[in-house]
Amino acid sequence: MLVRFWGTRGSLPVAHRAEAIQAKIARALVAASGRSFVDANEAARFAAANLPFAINGSYGGASACVEIEGGDGGFIVCDMGSGLRDFGVSAMKRCAGGHPRRYNIFLSHMHWDHIMGFPFFAPAFDPGAEIVIHGGHADVERALRRQQEEISFPVAFDWLAAKISFRTLEPGETYDIGGCRVSLIKQYHSYDSYGYRFDCGGKSVVYSTDSEHKPDNMAAEAAFEEFFRDADLVIFDTMYSLADSVTMKADWGHSSNIVAVDMCQAARVKRLAMFHHEPAHSDDDIARTHAETVRYAELNDEGGQPLEVLCSYDGFEIAV
Numbered sequence: 001m002l003v004r005f006w007g008t009r010g011s012l013p014v015a016h017r018a019e020a021i022q023a024k025i026a027r028a029l030v031a032a033s034g035r036s037f038v039d040a041n042e043a044a045r046f047a048a049a050n051l052p053f054a055i056n057g058s059y060g061g062a063s064a065c066v067e068i069e070g071g072d073g074g075f076i077v078c079d080m081g082s083g084l085r086d087f088g089v090s091a092m093k094r095c096a097g098g099h100p101r102r103y104n105i106f107l108s109h110m111h112w113d114h115i116m117g118f119p120f121f122a123p124a125f126d127p128g129a130e131i132v133i134h135g136g137h138a139d140v141e142r143a144l145r146r147q148q149e150e151i152s153f154p155v156a157f158d159w160l161a162a163k164i165s166f167r168t169l170e171p172g173e174t175y176d177i178g179g180c181r182v183s184l185i186k187q188y189h190s191y192d193s194y195g196y197r198f199d200c201g202g203k204s205v206v207y208s209t210d211s212e213h214k215p216d217n218m219a220a221e222a223a224f225e226e227f228f229r230d231a232d233l234v235i236f237d238t239m240y241s242l243a244d245s246v247t248m249k250a251d252w253g254h255s256s257n258i259v260a261v262d263m264c265q266a267a268r269v270k271r272l273a274m275f276h277h278e279p280a281h282s283d284d285d286i287a288r289t290h291a292e293t294v295r296y297a298e299l300n301d302e303g304g305q306p307l308e309v310l311c312s313y314d315g316f317e318i319a320v
Helices: 017-031 041-051 084-096 140-147 218-228 243-246 258-266 284-302
Strands: 001-009 066-067 076-077 102-107 130-135 164-166 174-177 180-187 193-200 203-208 231-235 271-275 308-311 317-319
Touching: 001 084, 001 271, 017 041, 066 084, 066 203, 076 084, 130 140, 140 164, 164 271, 193 218, 203 218, 218 258, 231 258, 243 258, 258 271, 258 284, 271 284, 284 308
Parallel strands: 076 102, 102 130, 130 164, 203 231, 231 271, 271 308
Antiparallel strands: 001 066, 001 317, 066 076, 174 180, 180 193, 193 203
16 A cells, blocks of 8 residues: 555645745755755755755645555545645546546545645546545535535536545445445544544555544543554644643644554554644644654653654655
């Protein structure tokens, strides 16, 4: 299985302001310390070897969209945030080379940051494409149609050319979809959200975002621990610090990096991908939180299989 991250921000897309880019360039020039480079390729190699990711790269600004490659050769996608647009462009290129034009899309929920990419999804305009949108909510179609009403968007849903269908899934059931065994779990979030587990070819990936975990509801936490059990990769909502998640942002429907580590270690997960980054956080903020999370995982390790903590960004790929 191969996991591609097309959008990793939460709540709304963000873009770097000019001053943020200028600050990166200035720090890179200081690090170069007067060096000269033959060409851009040589400069890029220097930057990759000597600059931290927060300067040499970016965690990106698109909202939630993750592709899971595996199964029967069709596309498997989790959520349709603004990152769906870039995924669609990539998918159309691959389909031009013979990739099957089948799309199984799994929605955590229908808040705008998780569906806003669909009106810009190029395969939806492809008459040869087949798109099945799966979700735990029975009113997914209504939400997507409402998003493309004339008052909100100039292209009506009925103008889309692809064969589009909707399927409601039930927690506790397991489904064979796209060559994977798929199950889902209900999560604590406004109007509910759903996490998904994909088991395929002896590997397992869990996508769990927009989920708040309550310390006073241990029965629910035990259910999540079992859902995550022995997963090769868990993509987890780490939008807030632990302090924020239990104080001023309690009941906002999101989780923290500390809870992510605790739950993944208890479930013997191999790798954790931090996800749904706070839109107000800079690249430096996210890099700092990632480093703190790695350190916490090391300190909290009780001698079992070490948990590898990754930090997702737009364009990141993980081989599972």
